[in-house]
Amino acid sequence: MSDFISHFWSDYVAVLSLLSIAGCVLLLWLTARKRVAADADNTTGHVWDEDLREANNPLPLWWVGLFVLTIAFGLAYLAIFPGLGSFKGQSDWTSRAEYDTEVARATRELAPVYDRYATLPAEEVARDPQARAIGERLFMNNCAQCHGSDARGSKGFPNLTDKDWLHGGAPDKIVETITKGRVGTMPPMAAAVGTPDDVKNVANYVLSLSGEPHDSLRAGLGKPKFTACAACHGIGGVGNEALGAPRLNDKIWLHGYGEAAIVQMINEGKHNVMPAQEGRLTEAQIKLLASYVWAFSNPPAATP
Amino acid sequence: MSRKIIPIVAVASEAGESGGPGEGVGLYEASKKIYPRSVHGMFARWRWAVVFLTQLVFYGLPWVQWGERQMVLFDLAARRFYVFGLVLYPQDLIYLSGLLVISALSLFLFTAVAGRLWCGYACPQTVYTEIFMWVEHRIEGNRTARMRLDAEPMSLEKLVKKWFKHIVWIGIAMWTGFTFVGYFTPIRELGMAFLQTQMGSWEVFWVFFYGFATYGNAGFMREQVCKYMCPYARFQSAMFDRDTLIVTYDPQRGEPRAPRRKGPDPRTLALGDCIDCGLCVQVCPTGIDIRQGLQYECIGCGLCVDACDTVMQKMAYPPRLIRYDTQNGMEGRWTRPQLLRRVLRARVLAYTAILAVLVSGLLASLVARTPFKVDVVRDRASLARIVEGGRLENVYRLQIMNATEQQRRYAISARGLDGVAVASEPAVTVDAAQSRWVAVRLQLPYGVTPSGSHTVYFDVREEGGGAQVSEKAVFLVPR
Secondary structure (H helix, E strand, O other), X not given: OOOOOOHHHHHHHHHHHHHHHHHHHHHHHHHHHOEEOOOOOOEEEEEEOOOEEEEOOOEEHHHHHHHHHHHHHHHHHHHXXXXXXXXXXXXXXXXXXXXXXXXXXXXXXXXXXXXXXXXXXXXXXXXXXXXXXXXXXXXXXXXXXXXXXXXXXXXXXXXXOOOOOOOOOOHHHHHHHHHHOEEEEEOXXXXXXXXXXXXXXXXXXXXXXXXXXXXXXXXXXXXXXXXXXXXXXXXXXXXXXXXXXXXXXXXXXOOOOOHXXXXXXXXXXXXXXXXXXXXXXXXXXXXXXXXXXXXXHXXXXXXX | OOOOOOOOOOOOOHHHHHHHHHHOEEOEEOOOOOOOOOOOOHHHHHHHHHHHHHHHHHHHHHHOXXXXXXXXEEEOOXXXXXXXXXXXXXXXXXXXXXXXXXXXXXXXXXXXXXXXXXXXXXXXXXHHHHHHHHHHHHHHOOHHHHHHHHHOOOOHXXXXXXXXXXXXXXXXXXXXXXXXXXXXXXXXXXXXXXXXXXXXXXXXXXXXXHHHHHHHHHHHHOHHHHXXXXXXXXXXXXXXXXXXXXXXXXXXXXXXXXXXXXXXXXXXXXXXXXXXXXXXXXXXXXXXXXXXXXXXXXXOOOHHHHHHHHHHHHOOOOOOOEEEEOHHHXXXXXXXXXXXXXXXXHHHHHHHHHHHHHHHHHHHHHHOOOOEEEEEEEOOOOOOEEEOOOEEEXXXXXXXXXOOOOOEEEEXXXXXXXXXXXXXXXXXXXXXXXEEEEEEEEEEEOOOOOOEEEEEEEEEEEOOOOOEEEEEEEEEEOO
């Protein structure tokens, strides 16, 4: 698994490295053989700047020993570990295998922590301070990117702290959502509803369902046309958790508020995706995370 | 202007002398072991005083408690640094920087005034070498006894002495390593863990590593560390000037040197005061002959001054043939008061002034320090959202770092925009010496503020304490 496109660069690096080490050996050998003329005052005879004379201060042998050790270390390292071009080394060490080992070890070490919560019901896990702390960290690293660090979401990303659930708010439903992800699809409904005017009427009817300001004449005209929507959203816009169809008779406007936003939604539809987390998080992590999220809308009754 | 000449001459090596000029000498040679003679006198006493002072602090400090905790503890794992009553966070790095700048400047100051004072008296390398040499002296005897012992073939007595010495050395070294680790792990718990053989692997590693370094450097490497490893030793001669007090031999008074009997006035013998006894060379921990002038190996410990003074006293000559003197003083035959007056020169005064400013600045900032810190991070997920009641909302994460050792409550408010208000919990509790991230929501009435990015300020106030921290943030209003 070399990144080089030809053998040339691999050989180039290997030869250059070995030549450099050989050069160090040669330098050491040559200097060890060299004798300098020692004058009576222990200077080498070199004079610079008129009167600056070089004294002979011999390098201590232990320093030479360190140099030899460094060379030996370098050669041994290159023999054992990958370093000489694309040569893999005797130990077959890779950073990927090292990473996998470390992850496996961390998982093993953390297993007892997660095991404590495996048998507890989610409602109890949600009240455990340590489980909540783990849940918070997991949430910040994996969920907050879309749902916000306060879990209140933003346009298109559901608020997790309220009682409104697209796919159900029971702990096992949340586990399902995190594990498998969700796809929310609303097809463009303009053709089914009728004329652009009909669409506008339906939009006003939708606004009326949650008591928002609306044109009551248009709302009245829109009501019969709403049957096209009721297939998913239910009669009176009560929503359907089995389909992931939002409630329309509450004050929550996930994809935008007002007539214009609703008209756009009916005309264009929407395809909204929450990615599945099962490959990224373990089952135990997902359970803690689900309990943490569940507790937003089910706060523990006044704990001290 | 006359050329400044600092004679730096290495001691003639024995190999060079025996080899003769014809053959030449190698560029490498085995370092020769130095057997310093022990010496008594004023500067030796000063050295021991500093040894006791520094080691009392080093070995003693981790054992002192401050309330419920160790007085000085650098908890790297939890990233909290406890120094007396202070709880410091990594964000307080500026204090460490200040301390290091002050240390460096103090070094410049001391060096400008009296040369390598640090090297000669207070450097751990010097201090541990001195302790180890004391042990060596107690077990193997004085200089001549040690030289004889090393030259002897192995015998039971030699074996016992050598083993005993190394065991004591290793004991001291390990205790030093243990103490060192005790600054980073509570030392009492570390001691209990040691007794139960339950020390962590990293703790064991560092005890052995630091212990090994002490054993090796103070037992074997000694002056080699100063000569070949220490960078400071090499650059500090650049801080010397002609008015720096350095250990100096007075050749005008000493030469010509020669051995002689006690009694007659040396002038009548046409001799200087130096009797060429070689004691100054024998006591030198770096093995140089100070009579050849200033050399880079000289650590300025003054032991040769003590040795020479003892001899001068025996000969009934005036003391201080070797003394702390300046280049100007030596050339101009200055008196002591003349020398000392030159201490107050521009360079020294400048160092002192800068030091005074830095020290008072550091102290003032420590006194005026707010006992908590706040960091604001805008939420990365949502720019802005519209919430029930038609209000605009931005989300932030506030990290509140409690730098006191009590649980504290902090009130959070915002200002800087018309109608801006905190919509989340207006006050949060943070445990003692802990930091906590809290999500804070700010709301604005819809339509009042033009779209774009606006500056807002968070005011975080410690309840009951009154200290307040303001942090700037940005509120985004969508189009």
